[in-house]
Amino acid sequence: xxxxxxxxxxxxxxxxxxxxxxxxxxxxxxxxxxxxxxxxxxxxxxxxxxxxxxxxxxxxxxxxxxxxxxxxxxxxxxxxxxxxxxxxxxxxxxxxxxxxxxxxxxxxxxxxxxxxxxxxxxxxxxxxxxxxxxxxxxxxxxxxxxxxxxxxxxxxxxxxxxxx
Amino acid sequence: xxxxxxxxxxxxxxxxxxxxxxxxxxxxxxxxxxxxxxxxxxxxxxxxxxxxxxxxxxxxxxxxxxxxxxxxxxxxxxxxxxxxxxxxxxxxxxxxxxxxxxxxxxxxxxxxxxxxxxxxxxxxxxxxxxxxxxxxxxxxxxxxxxxxxxxxxxxxxxxxxxxxxxxxxxxxxxxxxxxxxxxxxxxxxxxxxxxxxxxxxxxxxxxxxxxxxxxxxxxxxxxxxxxxxxxxxxxxxxxxxxxxxxxxxxxxxxxxxxxxxxxxxxxxxxxxxxxxxxxxxxxxxxxxxxxxxxxxxxxxxxxxxxxxxxxxxxxxxxxxxxxxxxxxxxxxxxxxxxxxxxxxxxxxxxxxxxxxxxxxxxxxxxxxxxxxxxxxxxxxxxxxxxxxxxxxxxxxxxxxxxxxxxxxxxxxxxxxxxxxxxxxxxxxxxxxxxxxxxxxxxxxxxxxxxxxxxxxxxxxxxxxxxxxxxxxxxxxxxxxxxxxxxxxxxxxxxxxxxxxxxxxxxxxxxxxx
Numbered sequence: 001x002x003x004x005x006x007x008x009x010x011x012x013x014x015x016x017x018x019x020x021x022x023x024x025x026x027x028x029x030x031x032x033x034x035x036x037x038x039x040x041x042x043x044x045x046x047x048x049x050x051x052x053x054x055x056x057x058x059x060x061x062x063x064x065x066x067x068x069x070x071x072x073x074x075x076x077x078x079x080x081x082x083x084x085x086x087x088x089x090x091x092x093x094x095x096x097x098x099x100x101x102x103x104x105x106x107x108x109x110x111x112x113x114x115x116x117x118x119x120x121x122x123x124x125x126x127x128x129x130x131x132x133x134x135x136x137x138x139x140x141x142x143x144x145x146x147x148x149x150x151x152x153x154x155x156x157x158x159x160x161x162x163x164x
Numbered sequence: 165x166x167x168x169x170x171x172x173x174x175x176x177x178x179x180x181x182x183x184x185x186x187x188x189x190x191x192x193x194x195x196x197x198x199x200x201x202x203x204x205x206x207x208x209x210x211x212x213x214x215x216x217x218x219x220x221x222x223x224x225x226x227x228x229x230x231x232x233x234x235x236x237x238x239x240x241x242x243x244x245x246x247x248x249x250x251x252x253x254x255x256x257x258x259x260x261x262x263x264x265x266x267x268x269x270x271x272x273x274x275x276x277x278x279x280x281x282x283x284x285x286x287x288x289x290x291x292x293x294x295x296x297x298x299x300x301x302x303x304x305x306x307x308x309x310x311x312x313x314x315x316x317x318x319x320x321x322x323x324x325x326x327x328x329x330x331x332x333x334x335x336x337x338x339x340x341x342x343x344x345x346x347x348x349x350x351x352x353x354x355x356x357x358x359x360x361x362x363x364x365x366x367x368x369x370x371x372x373x374x375x376x377x378x379x380x381x382x383x384x385x386x387x388x389x390x391x392x393x394x395x396x397x398x399x400x401x402x403x404x405x406x407x408x409x410x411x412x413x414x415x416x417x418x419x420x421x422x423x424x425x426x427x428x429x430x431x432x433x434x435x436x437x438x439x440x441x442x443x444x445x446x447x448x449x450x451x452x453x454x455x456x457x458x459x460x461x462x463x464x465x466x467x468x469x470x471x472x473x474x475x476x477x478x479x480x481x482x483x484x485x486x487x488x489x490x491x492x493x494x495x496x497x498x499x500x501x502x503x504x505x506x507x508x509x510x511x512x513x514x515x516x517x518x519x520x521x522x523x524x525x526x527x528x529x530x531x532x533x534x535x536x537x538x539x540x541x542x543x544x545x546x547x548x549x550x551x552x553x554x555x556x557x558x559x560x561x562x563x564x565x566x567x568x569x570x571x572x573x574x575x576x577x578x579x580x581x582x583x584x585x586x587x588x589x590x591x592x593x594x595x596x597x598x599x600x601x602x603x604x605x606x607x608x609x610x611x612x613x614x615x616x617x618x619x620x621x622x623x624x625x626x627x628x629x630x631x632x633x634x635x636x637x638x639x640x641x642x643x644x645x646x647x648x649x650x651x652x653x654x655x656x657x658x659x660x661x662x663x664x665x666x667x668x669x670x671x672x673x674x675x676x677x
Contacts (some may be wrong), residue, residue: 031387034351034369039311039350048546066370073371073528074352076311093468093504094430096518130353132312133276135430137436 006079007059008122015093017055019044024059034062034070038077047078075130083118083125087111089141092131099153100139103129106156107141124163171568183454188416189237189440190424191277191400195284202317203326206287212332214403217292218298219338222406227299228254231402235412235422240267240358240395241322241473242575243421243488250299252382253390257301263386264297264305265393267363271310271355272471273522274502277426277438278396280311282316286323290333290346292399295406297344300392305346308363311353320348347553355472355526359574360393361385362528373530374574395500397426417443421487431468431504434459439503444485447477451505463508466590470499472526473579474518475586476512495586497579511608513598517545521584527576534577537568541584549609553599561588607676610661612675617652617665621673624649628665628674634658637665 023040027033040132042048048071050064072076089095089104104126106138110113111124118125134140137149141159148159175611178184189195198205203355206212209517218227232247253262266289270278282289293305301499309317324346327333335343349367356362357372364386366372385391405413413420420441425452430436434456441450447467451457458464468478470488475496477484488498506515520542529535541564544557565581572578588595597603604612617628619642636658643650651673654665666674 032367032369035349035352036367039352069371070369074351074354076351093426093502093518094274094436096273097431097504097506097510097515097617130271130312130355131273131275133270133279135274135276135428138430138436 006047006049008049009078010049012045012049012051016044020052020055022137023058024056024141034060034067036069038067042077048082080118081122082112084123085125085143086127087124087126087141089127090130090132090134090139091128092135095131095139096140098161100141100151102153103139103141103151103156106153107160110156110160120144182456183435183437186444186449187440188195188424188443190404190416191281191397191403191426192284192438192440194288195280198285200284200320202325203287203323203330203332205515206285210407211287211403212291214406215298215332216338217406218295218344224254224257224299226300228407230410231299231405234405235410235417235420236398236401236405236413236414237421237488238395239397239401239425241272241470241497243498245392246398246510249382249392249394250296250382253300253392255390261387261389262300263389263391264293264300264302265386265391266293266305266315266399267358267360267368267393267395268307268309269315269351269358269363270313270396270500271358271502272502273525274430274468274471274504275428275500277428277501278621279313279316280283280426280438281396281400282313283319283458283486286316286320287327287560288403289396289399290321290323290327292394292402293346293654294333294337294344294400295402296392296394297401298342300390302392303343303345304468305344306349306367306368306386307346308349308351308357311350317348317350324348346347354414354528355522356528356574356576357578362574363393364391365626371528373528374572374576397501403606407658418485418487420489425498425501426527427501427503428639429455432462432507432510433505443487446483446485448482450486450503451482453620455505458505458507458556462509464505465508465510466498466506466512468506468515468583469502470497470503470520470579470582471502473497473575473582474499474502475582476506476515476590477586478590480590495582495589497582506610507608509608511604511606512587512594513545513549513604514606514608517542517549518582520545520580523580523654525581531573532572532578533568533571533578534573537572538577538580540564541568541581544586548595548598549604550599550611551602553595555596555599557599560591560594563632603677609658613661614656615654615659615661615663615665616677617654620644620650621655621671622651622671623647623671624651624673626652627668627670628652628654631668633662633664 006044053067113119113124113126140149228250236246237243306530313653357366359374361375381391417423424440424442426440429439464480468476481494524538527534547553565585568581595607636655639650640653
């Protein structure tokens with residue numbers, strides 16, 4: 001997935017930083033701990049801004065370039081925060097052949113949020129996601145983890161109406 | 165489930181239904197039967213008995229021989245003999261650190277059998293990994309799971325804790341001097357991490373890029389140490405092979421592909437879900453009998469197996485008995501077992517583009533043939549689906565596809581052109597229709613679709629014009645016999661091909677072609 005550099009200002013709190021330092025301390029000396037550290041850091045902040053990567057670099061001794069290399073490689077690591085309502089439409093094969101591409105386009109159109117980005121007010125983020133493994137319910141979308149299955153283009157309006 | 169799947173009349177058991185009758189559940193035997201969060205229920209189903217047997221009655225080499233004899237091949241895609249893999253890593257036991265890994269990074273879109281095993285029978289995987297560790301002489305294992313499967317991760321964590329509490333993981337298992345510990349590592353959404361060397365690089369905490377082989381992981385794998393990596397479904401078969409014997413397992417399936425295979429049946433099919441059948445079952449049986457056929461009276465067009473690495477199997481090959489070698493021979497592959505059924509409304513050029521879009525996105529960028537080659541392939545496909553294709557493009561596609569296959573570093577690139585090659589092989593006429601006639605026969609490729617109003621059927625109500633976002637539908641001067649209003653017409657130059665006119669026409673006067 002293509003990634004954009006962080007576009008929002010960093011508002012990390014002292015508590016978040018303390019939690020992050022505790023996570024780094026917990027993994028000290030562990031082989032191959034960078035992925036778990038980044039995953040837990042993302043749970044704390046909701047995304048991985050460069051400021052957070054710099055803290056991890058300073059504490060682990062791994063260069064910030066290398067950390068950025070890892071963070072930007074994996075699609076689960078977010079360089080920008082999700083919207084208040086994170087909408088993901090599955091573009092796995094089973095969903096795609098049953099028209100999930102049209103559903104995704106419709107959502108993007110109705111919310112006026114380009115695919116793969118967050119609305120200016122931070123309310124909605126719309127993304128295409130890899131196979132969710134719920135192929136029996138195809139096409140599938142999730143809003144903040146809530147799953148909607150067997151979708152058609154005409155269902156989009158009613159679903160979005162629940163998230164205002 | 166449809167009526168056909170249930171049959172008619174009274175059913176005496178679930179196993180009598182058409183959906184289950186001809187399935188043979190080995191890898192999925194406990195899924196949905198036992199409580200996956202209870203180790204006692206697993207033990208009640210002979211769980212950990214195989215581990216007990218190997219530790220107390222068998223030598224490590226004896227275990228490897230048994231797996232070799234069973235003919236079990238890797239269920240993750242390539243079909244490499246599992247016993248062989250173990251044998252390669254078995255040298256120098258006790259003197260070097262070795263690792264046992266489980267590939268649960270089920271990235272193949274449309275496949276979800278590994279998720280099902282992890283969520284429904286996590287102890288089977290843990291038991292099998294301990295058996296593998298004993299066979300090669302390892303004391304540490306890693307399970308690499310996709311982060312997209314939170315329930316699977318949770319149940320694995322519970323299962324590992326329970327196994328530790330029961331002394332089935334940890335030190336001196338079954339009172340022997342065998343020690344084995346297990347950790348979970350979460351993937352982070354990179355398809356390439358399903359490739360063995362990339363997965364290991366990722367566990368090490370780096371960008372998940374593959375490494376050249378040799379050295380093979382059995383010699384130099386995770387953290388530079390001898391490592392074996394097997395898929396979830398492969399592991400799920402191991403305890404039963406140990407308990408029932410290699411001959412029992414080898415009696416199921418075809419000559420070169422033993423046992424069963426789980427397929428994730430999805431797409432345009434009545435009964436979707438996981439289907440476990442003996443190797444050698446025909447595609448027709450899976451689709452028409454177990455799957456109940458294609459819904460809405462549509463015609464079967466193709467079945468896609470092997471995900472982005474596989475190909476599309478046309479109706480002419482529907483009677484092929486499915487095993488590793490037959491699928492390769494018809495230009496597809498087993499892959500992890502995704503089986504997506506497509507009907508006449510799916511455009512094969514569009515499907516090829518869909519998979520390429522996926523591989524372009526997921527190519528890690530390390531080697532040029534894959535990074536640049538897949539992108540160029542997709543550009544040619546884009547040219548074709550937008551109506552600018554020329555016949556020479558077909559030769560270019562084929563030539564480039566073969567270069568990418570032979571020159572890429574890892575399995576992702578080596579198989580990425582398969583969807584293009586297989587659709588060109590079986591659906592060449594569809595490519596030609598896009599190039600020469602500038603038409604998409606299935607009506608999928610938007611730029612080639614043309615909506616038209618039949619003036620004889622149109623009653624002139626104007627609903628189409630009212631709903632047209634491009635305001636490109638106008639009234640003509642022609643009134644068909646028997647109608648009161650003049651018919652409507654679509655001015656093609658401004659049409660955005662949204663299809664709103666067709667959806668809103670109550671008189672079926674609009675056609676798409």
